[in-house]
Amino acid sequence: MGPQVTESTGSVLCQLADIPDGGAFEATAEIAGERESLLLLRAGERVQAFYNICPHAGRALNWAPGRFLVESGLLICAAHGASFSIPEGRCVMGPCRGASLREVAVRVEAGQVRLA
Ligand code: FES
DSSP states (O other): EEEEOOOOOTTEEEEESSSTTEEEEEEEEEEETTTEEEEEEEEEEEEEEEEEEEESSSOOOBBBBBBBBEEETEEEEEEEEOOETTTTTEEEEEETTTTHHHHHHHHEETTTEEEO
């Protein structure tokens, strides 16, 4: 038998069109054998993906499954209001200002967002 495949490199997370332009989308992926909730942020054709974990207190950023608070071009953590730039995922306001979400490499190919 060959080596165990532990990462689903290349697997499709969603369609680009699933992510509102300037907004956020939740996807799940298996990374290093763990099922992870990911946050995808989109600006035009650019998509960046992050673990759905706030750098402030480690809570999920969404307020309900798949539902994120986006206001004035920022993603706002539902727990204590940290605000993150879209699509960079950098905290620009709130309790973890200057920190960044932990990024997951993705690529956009033929209208699909895939793990890179
Ligand atoms: S856990 Fe996100 S702002 Fe506190």
